[in-house]
Amino acid sequence: MRPNEFELLIDGLRSLPGVGKKQAERIAYFLIDQDDIYLKDLINRISQIKNKIHFCKQCNNFAKDELCDICANESRDQTKLCIVSKIEDLYKIEETNSFDGLYFVLNSEIDVKKNQKIDSSIIRHLMNFLKDKNFKEVILATN
Numbered sequence: 001m002r003p004n005e006f007e008l009l010i011d012g013l014r015s016l017p018g019v020g021k022k023q024a025e026r027i028a029y030f031l032i033d034q035d036d037i038y039l040k041d042l043i044n045r046i047s048q049i050k051n052k053i054h055f056c057k058q059c060n061n062f063a064k065d066e067l068c069d070i071c072a073n074e075s076r077d078q079t080k081l082c083i084v085s086k087i088e089d090l091y092k093i094e095e096t097n098s099f100d101g102l103y104f105v106l107n108s109e110i111d112v113k114k115n116q117k118i119d120s121s122i123i124r125h126l127m128n129f130l131k132d133k134n135f136k137e138v139i140l141a142t143n
């Protein structure tokens with residue numbers, strides 16, 4: 001029988017998206033074999049996520065400063081906007097090199113079947129962005 005702490009680690013790892021029971025066990029066995037320096041560094045990186053990562057005040061993407069690299073890049077097409085559900089969707093589109101406009105990240109899913117509503121503050125933020133920029137083309141790239 002495995003120690004309770006080990007089972008708790010597996011449960012914690014299973015809460016991560018895309019990690020099933022077998023993967024959680026494999027990661028847990030991997031972690032138990034690592035030295036303290038590795039584990040402390042990993043724990044530190046995870047615990048810093050909320051403190052060190054900031055979001056663009058214009059589009060909600062990851063940002064080092066007030067604006068993200070995309071919003072700060074004046075050579076991007078300022079007349080096109082692509083609205084995405086999540087930051088990871090923005091990066092998937094960026095990897096295709098097929099869009100050179102700006103983005104807006106809703107940070108929530110639009111699911112008509114589940115009648116999910118988006119936070120009204122996000123909608124206000126989006127409406128202000130639309131008014132400020134005067135976009136000619138708006139693409140809704142949500143699922």
Ligand SMILES: [Zn+2]
Pocket residue numbers: 056057058059060061067068069070071072
């Ligand atoms: Zn931005």
